[in-house]
Amino acid sequence: MNQAGETGVLLEHLFRRQAGRMVAHLTGLLGPANLDLAEETVQEAMLRALQTWPYQGVPENAGAWLFRVAHNAAIDAVRRRRLTAKKEEEAVADITEAAESMLERPDLEEHLRDEELRMIFMCCHPEIGREASVALSLKTAGGFSVREIARAFLAEDAAVAQRLVRAKRQIRERGMTLEMPTGKDLEKRLDAVLEVIYFVFNEGYTAHEGEDLIRGDLCGEAFRLVRLIAGSALAQPRVHALAALIAFQWARSPARVDQLGNLVLLEDQDRSLWDAWLISLGFCHFDSSVAGDAASEFHVQAAIAATHARAASEGEIQWGIILQLYDDLLLMNPSPIVALNRAVAVAKVHGPQEALAGIEALRAEPKLRSYYLLLAVRGHLLLDLGRREEAAGSFQAALECRCSEPERRFLRRKLGECEAEPA
Amino acid sequence: MPQYMLLLYDDPSTWQKVSPDEMQKAIEKYMAWTKKPFTVDSKRLGEDAGRVIRNTGGKARATDGPYSETKEVLGGFYLIEAADYDEAVRLAKDHPHVEYGGTIEVRVLFGQ
Numbered sequence: 001m002n003q004a005g006e007t008g009v010l011l012e013h014l015f016r017r018q019a020g021r022m023v024a025h026l027t028g029l030l031g032p033a034n035l036d037l038a039e040e041t042v043q044e045a046m047l048r049a050l051q052t053w054p055y056q057g058v059p060e061n062a063g064a065w066l067f068r069v070a071h072n073a074a075i076d077a078v079r080r081r082r083l084t085a086k087k088e089e090e091a092v093a094d095i096t097e098a099a100e101s102m103l104e105r106p107d108l109e110e111h112l113r114d115e116e117l118r119m120i121f122m123c124c125h126p127e128i129g130r131e132a133s134v135a136l137s138l139k140t141a142g143g144f145s146v147r148e149i150a151r152a153f154l155a156e157d158a159a160v161a162q163r164l165v166r167a168k169r170q171i172r173e174r175g176m177t178l179e180m181p182t183g184k185d186l187e188k189r190l191d192a193v194l195e196v197i198y199f200v201f202n203e204g205y206t207a208h209e210g211e212d213l214i215r216g217d218l219c220g221e222a223f224r225l226v227r228l229i230a231g232s233a234l235a236q237p238r239v240h241a242l243a244a245l246i247a248f249q250w251a252r253s254p255a256r257v258d259q260l261g262n263l264v265l266l267e268d269q270d271r272s273l274w275d276a277w278l279i280s281l282g283f284c285h286f287d288s289s290v291a292g293d294a295a296s297e298f299h300v301q302a303a304i305a306a307t308h309a310r311a312a313s314e315g316e317i318q319w320g321i322i323l324q325l326y327d328d329l330l331l332m333n334p335s336p337i338v339a340l341n342r343a344v345a346v347a348k349v350h351g352p353q354e355a356l357a358g359i360e361a362l363r364a365e366p367k368l369r370s371y372y373l374l375l376a377v378r379g380h381l382l383l384d385l386g387r388r389e390e391a392a393g394s395f396q397a398a399l400e401c402r403c404s405e406p407e408r409r410f411l412r413r414k415l416g417e418c419e420a421e422p423a
Numbered sequence: 424m425p426q427y428m429l430l431l432y433d434d435p436s437t438w439q440k441v442s443p444d445e446m447q448k449a450i451e452k453y454m455a456w457t458k459k460p461f462t463v464d465s466k467r468l469g470e471d472a473g474r475v476i477r478n479t480g481g482k483a484r485a486t487d488g489p490y491s492e493t494k495e496v497l498g499g500f501y502l503i504e505a506a507d508y509d510e511a512v513r514l515a516k517d518h519p520h521v522e523y524g525g526t527i528e529v530r531v532l533f534g535q
Contacts, residue, residue: 018443
């Protein structure tokens with residue numbers, strides 16, 4: 001378990017991590033219908049730490065201390081619930097036994113991981129909507145608060161709280177359990193979990209004004225969750241593919257924004273700033289992802305990211321391979337967004353003229369009609385072709401679409417380039 | 424150097440919605456303050472209402488402590504060294520307890 005250092009300095013995010021594990025554990029003991037009670041119990045244990053540690057110092061095994069106090073709080077909560085004497089004694093005995101066995105289990109880490117996975121898989125039950133699954137996973141397994149989730153998703157606190165209340169009601173009313181689904185259901189559920197994880201990562205990764213720390217925490221949580229699954233018996237090749245994809249993309253974040261907070265395009269990024277540790281983890285997971293024949297979208301996306309990661313400089317990017325991979329991806333997922341990304345690779349391989357032809361075809365797509373990125377890519381290609389006035393018009397139109405402040409600044413910069421005298 | 428007693432009153436409801444991450448940050452701030460060189464001693468009080476001893480008709484009688492009407496309860500104390508009230512107040516103002524909505528009462532120890 002996590003230890004506090006001798007200096008009393010706690011490991012970063014110890015409480016958040018520990019809260020997730022404790023909620024999962026106590027939900028197992030108190031039953032998913034009592035998820036609220038499990039959360040309150042955990043909150044109480046943390047409050048107890050706040051009240052005593054500053055005066056008495058951090059206990060030697062801070063993680064175990066929190067678990068012990070939470071077990072006691074759970075027993076108090078059970079006693080307050082006015083169950084029949086028999087039921088109360090049974091519940092108390094269960095918790096007491098769990099508390100004792102925790103001290104002796106040689107496989108404690110695996111056991112806690114297993115409990116956490118069960119929790120996440122329940123949070124991603126198909127009857128709970130995607131948005132609610134995301135909020136619930138972050139709240140229960142991730143140890144995020146309502147306010148933190150709201151801030152990360154630029155939502156109102158009340159809206160997030162409402163979503164959680166509804167999800168918990170569904171858990172109660174449908175009698176959902178922490179049992180892992182089996183067979184085909186397990187496969188489906190795993191897909192739902194991976195989608196939620198990738199959604200969390202993308203939310204954290206998308207550039208937003210302020211670059212709030214909490215957004216980086218979302219990326220970290222997504223990566224932690226996918227690796228948690230990758231390290232378990234549930235690890236399918238596509239789990240590793242998603243882990244690789246997240247690692248490669250996240251590795252770029254130090255290079256993605258310059259010192260002024262402006263967006264830097266992938267091709268202009270200083271690759272020496274990419275996080276080498278994450279890149280190497282990405283390749284580890286990528287190697288594991290190629291086991292078996294099944295290829296998921298995550299596989300292809302990870303392969304594209306790996307091709308970028310392999311190039312030492314912008315000039316060494318193997319655009320031919322990337323284009324081929326986009327062709328594969330388009331077959332699996334014929335979405336206009338994929339087609340738009342493919343157009344960038346087309347420009348690199350066959351030149352801006354051909355890419356532009358592809359883009360013009362996409363402009364009719366209702367999904368992309370007011371998508372700033374389509375207009376931005378179009379402007380970029382027109383500028384490459386020397387059609388400055390049209391390029392300026394495209395960037396201007398992009399500025400009128402919904403986009404974040406760093407994206408807006410980027411578009412204004414490009415607009416400036418259109419107006420500058422050719423060198 | 425004169426010693427001052429800092430009495431920390433807290434409002435437990437403050438912490439109900441605080442995230443684990445914020446809770447950890449709060450603990451770290453409290454602990455950092457406890458380790459400051461001017462801190463002589465610090466103790467946390469039990470959560471119960473305690474007992475009150477009163478002279479009732481010439482006899483010492485103990486009753487259960489006063490269930491305070493106010494939300495704030497005395498939660499702990501610090502003994503610190505400071506040159507004068509001004510310095511003691513300046514140091515106490517910097518305590519994270521204030522940042523998190525608690526109240527601190529500063530009293531000088533007599534006869535030093």
